Amino acid sequence: MMITDVTQLMPIIVGLPLAGAALIRLAGEARPNLREAFTLLTAVAVFAALAPLTQAVLSGARPEYVLAEWLPGASLAFRLEPLGLLFALVASFLWIVTSIYSIGYMRGHNEQNQTRFYVCFALAIAFAMGVAFAANLLTLFLFYELLTVSTYLLVTHAGTEKAKCGGRVYLGMLLGTSICFLLLAILWTWSLTGTLEFTPGGILEGAASTTALSALLLLFFFGVGKAALMPFHGWLPAAMVAPTPVSALLHAVAVVKAGVFTLMKIAVYIFGADLLHALPATDVLLWVAATTVLLSSLIAMTKDNLKARLAYSTVSQLAYVTLGALLATSAGVVGGSMHIAMHAFGKITLFFCAGAVLVAAHKSEVSDMRGLGKALPLTMGAFFIGSLSIIGLPFAGGAWSKWYLALATLEAGHLALLAVLMVSSMLSAGYLLVIPVRAFFSPRATDAEPVHGAPLACSLAIAVTALGCVALFFFPGPLLQLTSMIGR
Amino acid sequence: MLAANLPILPVIVPLLGAPLALLLQRSSLSWLAAMVAALAAFSASVLLLMQVSAEGAQSYALGGWAPPWGIEFRLDTVNSFVLLIVSAMACVVLLFAPQSVAREIPRQSHALFYTAFLLCLAGLLGMAATGDAFNLFVFLEISSLSSYVLIALGRDRRALTASFQYLIMGTIGATLILIGVGLLYVMTGTLNMADLAERLPAVMDKRTVHSAFGFLIVGLSLKLALFPLHLWLPNAYAFAPSAVSAFLAATATKVAIYALLRFAFTVFGVEFAFEEMALQWALLALSIVAILYGSVAAIYQTNIKHLLAYSSIAQVGYIMLGVSLISQTGLTAGIVHLFNHALMKGGLFLALGCIIYRCGGARISDFHGIGKTMPWTMAAIVVGGLGLIGAPPTVGLISKWYLVLAALEQGWWWLAVFVLAASLLAVAYVWKLVDAAYLHDPDPDTKAREAPLTLLLPTWALIGASLYFGVDIDLTIGVASQAAAQLLGGAP
Numbered sequence A: 001m002m003i004t005d006v007t008q009l010m011p012i013i014v015g016l017p018l019a020g021a022a023l024i025r026l027a028g029e030a031r032p033n034l035r036e037a038f039t040l041l042t043a044v045a046v047f048a049a050l051a052p053l054t055q056a057v058l059s060g061a062r063p064e065y066v067l068a069e070w071l072p073g074a075s076l077a078f079r080l081e082p083l084g085l086l087f088a089l090v091a092s093f094l095w096i097v098t099s100i101y102s103i104g105y106m107r108g109h110n111e112q113n114q115t116r117f118y119v120c121f122a123l124a125i126a127f128a129m130g131v132a133f134a135a136n137l138l139t140l141f142l143f144y145e146l147l148t149v150s151t152y153l154l155v156t157h158a159g160t161e162k163a164k165c166g167g168r169v170y171l172g173m174l175l176g177t178s179i180c181f182l183l184l185a186i187l188w189t190w191s192l193t194g195t196l197e198f199t200p201g202g203i204l205e206g207a208a209s210t211t212a213l214s215a216l217l218l219l220f221f222f223g224v225g226k227a228a229l230m231p232f233h234g235w236l237p238a239a240m241v242a243p244t245p246v247s248a249l250l251h252a253v254a255v256v257k258a259g260v261f262t263l264m265k266i267a268v269y270i271f272g273a274d275l276l277h278a279l280p281a282t283d284v285l286l287w288v289a290a291t292t293v294l295l296s297s298l299i300a301m302t303k304d305n306l307k308a309r310l311a312y313s314t315v316s317q318l319a320y321v322t323l324g325a326l327l328a329t330s331a332g333v334v335g336g337s338m339h340i341a342m343h344a345f346g347k348i349t350l351f352f353c354a355g356a357v358l359v360a361a362h363k364s365e366v367s368d369m370r371g372l373g374k375a376l377p378l379t380m381g382a383f384f385i386g387s388l389s390i391i392g393l394p395f396a397g398g399a400w401s402k403w404y405l406a407l408a409t410l411e412a413g414h415l416a417l418l419a420v421l422m423v424s425s426m427l428s429a430g431y432l433l434v435i436p437v438r439a440f441f442s443p444r445a446t447d448a449e450p451v452h453g454a455p456l457a458c459s460l461a462i463a464v465t466a467l468g469c470v471a472l473f474f475f476p477g478p479l480l481q482l483t484s485m486i487g488r
Numbered sequence B: 001m002l003a004a005n006l007p008i009l010p011v012i013v014p015l016l017g018a019p020l021a022l023l024l025q026r027s028s029l030s031w032l033a034a035m036v037a038a039l040a041a042f043s044a045s046v047l048l049l050m051q052v053s054a055e056g057a058q059s060y061a062l063g064g065w066a067p068p069w070g071i072e073f074r075l076d077t078v079n080s081f082v083l084l085i086v087s088a089m090a091c092v093v094l095l096f097a098p099q100s101v102a103r104e105i106p107r108q109s110h111a112l113f114y115t116a117f118l119l120c121l122a123g124l125l126g127m128a129a130t131g132d133a134f135n136l137f138v139f140l141e142i143s144s145l146s147s148y149v150l151i152a153l154g155r156d157r158r159a160l161t162a163s164f165q166y167l168i169m170g171t172i173g174a175t176l177i178l179i180g181v182g183l184l185y186v187m188t189g190t191l192n193m194a195d196l197a198e199r200l201p202a203v204m205d206k207r208t209v210h211s212a213f214g215f216l217i218v219g220l221s222l223k224l225a226l227f228p229l230h231l232w233l234p235n236a237y238a239f240a241p242s243a244v245s246a247f248l249a250a251t252a253t254k255v256a257i258y259a260l261l262r263f264a265f266t267v268f269g270v271e272f273a274f275e276e277m278a279l280q281w282a283l284l285a286l287s288i289v290a291i292l293y294g295s296v297a298a299i300y301q302t303n304i305k306h307l308l309a310y311s312s313i314a315q316v317g318y319i320m321l322g323v324s325l326i327s328q329t330g331l332t333a334g335i336v337h338l339f340n341h342a343l344m345k346g347g348l349f350l351a352l353g354c355i356i357y358r359c360g361g362a363r364i365s366d367f368h369g370i371g372k373t374m375p376w377t378m379a380a381i382v383v384g385g386l387g388l389i390g391a392p393p394t395v396g397l398i399s400k401w402y403l404v405l406a407a408l409e410q411g412w413w414w415l416a417v418f419v420l421a422a423s424l425l426a427v428a429y430v431w432k433l434v435d436a437a438y439l440h441d442p443d444p445d446t447k448a449r450e451a452p453l454t455l456l457l458p459t460w461a462l463i464g465a466s467l468y469f470g471v472d473i474d475l476t477i478g479v480a481s482q483a484a485a486q487l488l489g490g491a492p
Helices: A002-027 A032-058 A082-108 A114-133 A137-155 A161-193 A210-223 A235-241 A244-271 A273-278 A280-302 A306-327 A330-361 A377-391 A398-411 A415-441 A456-474 A477-484 B006-024 B027-055 B077-104 B107-129 B133-152 B158-188 B193-203 B207-223 B233-239 B242-268 B270-276 B279-299 B304-324 B328-359 B375-389 B395-409 B413-439 B453-471 B474-489
Strands: A064-071 A074-079 B058-061 B072-075
Touching (some): A002 A032, A002 A074, A002 A114, A032 A082, A064 B453, A074 A137, A082 A456, A137 A161, A137 A244, A161 A235, A161 B395, A161 B413, A210 A280, A235 A244, A244 A273, A244 A306, A244 A330, A280 A415, A330 A398, A330 A477, A377 A398, A377 A456, A398 A456, B006 B072, B006 B077, B027 B058, B027 B107, B072 B077, B072 B107, B077 B107, B077 B328, B077 B453, B077 B474, B107 B133, B107 B242, B193 B207, B193 B242, B207 B242, B242 B304, B242 B474, B279 B304, B279 B413, B304 B328, B304 B395, B304 B413, B328 B375, B328 B453, B375 B413, B375 B453, B395 B413, B395 B474
Antiparallel strands (some): B058 B072
């Protein structure tokens, strides 16, 4: 009885933000307080509804819910397993925080079309939940595409020529890769095996020649454009024209993590570790990922615009997760999956801070942020903590995931990869830490305008995520328990 | 009595309703007559499809004259599915029609409009139902002549030239078909399709039969607007009244495609048509060009009716591409796309009708800010557009899914990649609309607001169906694969 109740929760969790979107639309521009109340309520409800599911999954259950029969072996269905749960928990928790932040940011910044913003946001979260729960590639593909479409209006929110141009790159690249490569790969898998279910150990073993499976692996990994593997990373910097809360939750957490989450699912549940180790394409992709890690770190160093710098940092960090998935050792899977959560907390903190600086001091360029530490101590302090987490230094959560990823490269005997990871971490220290250090220890320009404090709602959100980074360092236990269950 | 005459009902009711609609004269009364006739035709089609899938093909001798001497109506899964599509579309479009027609057509022509509409419907249904080659030509002419009238009723004066252009091209097409049928009669002495299929193999190697095949295929390709015989289509769709655009886009080309399938597969046989006459390669090449040309041309249109019309040319290409693969999966993809495309394109043209009703035109500039002023209409266009792209969870994905699978089955990698890559062209033209609607502010003095429910509901009925059948595919794929099996099996 208990289990059936839990199962029903999955469609409810996907449905809640959809209903929330309708309520937000009804409240409209005329009643902004009611509208924001709906947003917060839905966010909290979604997170709360995940609690019983968490319990069930930790106790070994894999709740399943079939929405509709489609083709045999490819129904529209949900099945929750540890990786999906991790993604859902991270995304829904950070949605609550981001909602609080958005209220401060959107009002402080006097943005247009706020209702549309909140509606699209809620839709995006619903579809991200669908991605997390998907029981097979088809369901995943459905929600993956819906996520792309629903975020388009958020990217182009400003409505300027630049925003539209960014939106075009965003949509073109994401839809292009997913339709041309991912859908083809899914159809190919279907014609080879007749099933698309995520199965522990994979479904493709022995289904075709090594060459064919190698090609399939390449199609999958380049087809998931949201994972921003080079050369299909251009959409992510382009998406930075969006309002900061969008960049924070969607382009540091929900959308990009949906990408690497998909890759992880494909690696673990479609190919399986043994097959991945046997394919020559895995090595090729490992080097593509390593190149992405290094190159985007290098590009990040050259960017003066803070959001652009953070975007390239994200591209680099996503490739870490991809590496973890490709290594396919237990440490690789644990490290990669943990990094989904760790990077989410770290990067969302950084984006929140970037937005707070923009609202409070109207600065978006790194070079203009000298000496801001005195006026914005909390913001810059949090930026420091977030940077630590991204670099992988104690006392922030990122240390653990990088630790496991480094272990995985050693296990697999890829010393060169280890070197790449280390060098990139040093680079990220260079381009991230410089910002809080200069903020606190450099004098401000003498003719600078006075700075107001960041809005209260923003500061609150920043404090929560920064504390989260630290807490994840001291209490990684539950996360470790969850990630070590993946693929079992 | 009714049950015994079921196969003729979908055709005879609209045919009798047409003069009634004319006699009634009053706009609302003739609409009522048309609506009742269309509903009756639809109900009969549903019953027929159920009967055919339960009991197999049905034969009906017109006037009691036994085939092959008399005219025979012969219904199997393929054409009862087409009957269902056409009559369902007619019902939805008629629901939409009264308000749209009141706005776009002068009052004294209303009765004429409904009369022509019913004649067109009867012609299309007759083409689908008949088992007689000459009778098919007759119904084709009935539907064509009445559609020339319907298009000419458009309020833009260019509707007259568009209609005239279609008249010329359509008449050439019909003439070719007639010549083809005549040549077949000369060689076999029969006009009944089943009888033709039996007698043709004896004379297959004759030059006359080869030319009959050529005349028929070219004539039908003209009617179904296969590239490069599509020239009549963009203007005909663009300048016709909204309801007519929706109806013709959803049905006319579909019935012509059915007729082509019937002749190629049933009358001539797969082996002769596709291998000996190499129709397969011709169709394959032409449909690929059609997809490319139609999609690219659509991107550059500023009149959105033109845009959708060019998109139709591309979508016909997808259907014919599925057919040209000559496999169970390929044919299923083609036939299911007949249905799916009817839903999507019908819904999109109706949504355009809503916009024309409120804004007076369908140029890209009329779309500015529609996302705010007409949210439901625009949402329908987005969903329909996603269908054209082939994105989930719309019917478009289903069609694409089977089409790519069929290409993979043949081992044609390049084709699978092409089909998917071509979807990106659809992204380009659909996103043009989204851009205009959501990212431009409405004209400050615009009076546009959400379309009335009477227009919105039929639009959403089709768009909603395109979502529903994107998830619940048992019905459509079941019928389409049964139809494909019958066509490949050869027997009518």
